[in-house]
Amino acid sequence: MFIFDFDDTLTVRSSSDPIDELVRENLSDINYRYEKVHHCWNRRMNEVHERLVEQGIQTEQQIETFGRIELDPGVRELFYNISMKNGKIIVMSNACDLVIKECLQAQNLLQYVHKIESNPVRQTHPIIVIDEYENPLQTQCKICEPNLCKGSIIDKYREKDEIDKIIFIGDGDNDMTKILSQRSNFSPLIFHRQFWNSLNIVWNKYDRKRVQEIGPDRACAEWLVRCGGSVRFKNWGTFSSHFNTIPAGASNQFKIEEIRAINASITSEGFAHLDGLSDLKKIHLEKCDQICDSSIARCNKVKDSLESIELIDLAQISENGLAYLAGLKNLKHIVLARLSSVKHRDAILKLLTNELPRCTINYNDEHPPTLEQKANKSM
Numbered sequence: 001m002f003i004f005d006f007d008d009t010l011t012v013r014s015s016s017d018p019i020d021e022l023v024r025e026n027l028s029d030i031n032y033r034y035e036k037v038h039h040c041w042n043r044r045m046n047e048v049h050e051r052l053v054e055q056g057i058q059t060e061q062q063i064e065t066f067g068r069i070e071l072d073p074g075v076r077e078l079f080y081n082i083s084m085k086n087g088k089i090i091v092m093s094n095a096c097d098l099v100i101k102e103c104l105q106a107q108n109l110l111q112y113v114h115k116i117e118s119n120p121v122r123q124t125h126p127i128i129v130i131d132e133y134e135n136p137l138q139t140q141c142k143i144c145e146p147n148l149c150k151g152s153i154i155d156k157y158r159e160k161d162e163i164d165k166i167i168f169i170g171d172g173d174n175d176m177t178k179i180l181s182q183r184s185n186f187s188p189l190i191f192h193r194q195f196w197n198s199l200n201i202v203w204n205k206y207d208r209k210r211v212q213e214i215g216p217d218r219a220c221a222e223w224l225v226r227c228g229g230s231v232r233f234k235n236w237g238t239f240s241s242h243f244n245t246i247p248a249g250a251s252n253q254f255k256i257e258e259i260r261a262i263n264a265s266i267t268s269e270g271f272a273h274l275d276g277l278s279d280l281k282k283i284h285l286e287k288c289d290q291i292c293d294s295s296i297a298r299c300n301k302v303k304d305s306l307e308s309i310e311l312i313d314l315a316q317i318s319e320n321g322l323a324y325l326a327g328l329k330n331l332k333h334i335v336l337a338r339l340s341s342v343k344h345r346d347a348i349l350k351l352l353t354n355e356l357p358r359c360t361i362n363y364n365d366e367h368p369p370t371l372e373q374k375a376n377k378s379m
Helices: 028-038 041-054 059-067 075-084 097-106 150-158 177-182 192-203 208-214 216-226 268-274 293-302 319-327 345-355
Strands: 002-005 089-092 115-117 121-123 167-170 189-191 230-233 256-262 282-286 308-312 333-337 360-363
Touching: 002 150, 028 041, 041 059, 059 097, 075 089, 089 150, 097 115, 208 216, 216 230, 216 256, 216 268, 268 293, 282 293, 293 319, 319 345, 345 360
Parallel strands: 002 089, 002 167, 089 115, 167 189, 256 282, 282 308, 308 333, 333 360
Antiparallel strands: 230 256
């Protein structure tokens, strides 16, 4: 069984942040009562919901905001893989069940969740009202808040005979690490950064045996979708962004023509999967925090076919990485935008212009971000 914390573990930031941002005034009075008086998160959020309705922001708009909460890259494939191995997923949070349901439903992930353990929403109209998970309020645990103790929830599952092992994944900040570490027969305890870093290593690993079995194109497609990216095969009009949308057939039947990675967890090691791709014409990389200069160097593997590359919002790409583009002599189009580590922009543009005279180079920080495609609901 896998028990996941929600805020700052499955989500990129706290689920309350986008709700608080709807309020057009300071929340210091509400925060003061939470921190100094009652210490119950559900009561704080009830006050926020009341404030929103007073300002004319109705329940429907608030619920729409729940559905737009951003999840960490890789959550989709992780949930899918756990479910394929018959693992149970519990989402445990001090937010509320409605927030979690709306967020996961919007991403088509609620189907993989066995149960949500969180503060229950009693009503949604005219004001969202969240009740305490613990009723009456708990007083035994001094680390958790009175309205919900995560340790007691885990204990409830530990006492069930049919569960062999519980793996808890939290952010390592507010997940009662002292209590959990003292509980017997509870192993292992994994924290957010360690967990995702470990997964990234596994997901980006180049498996030579797998490549030999299914061919380089399908192996590359599996790597991309595993890490949250997508591919388009030659003569296919749509992108494949999940395993069940990758076409089946002989290893040489389907050739990748375009790669797209937006907010994906791909790393430089994963670029070894470009080896053997004979028909790849376009690479689009955007907001992938772990891509670095050596990633661009590995694009040399597809220098004979690559015609277009777009590098947008990549914090670790410097002019050293861009210099590798000069070796891709068949490039016809280069799009660059918001590369914060590039310090000598004019110099690198001069180099690329001289080395790639037939290539159109557009370096424009006003280039609009790409709208991410909705997840394929057939997954």
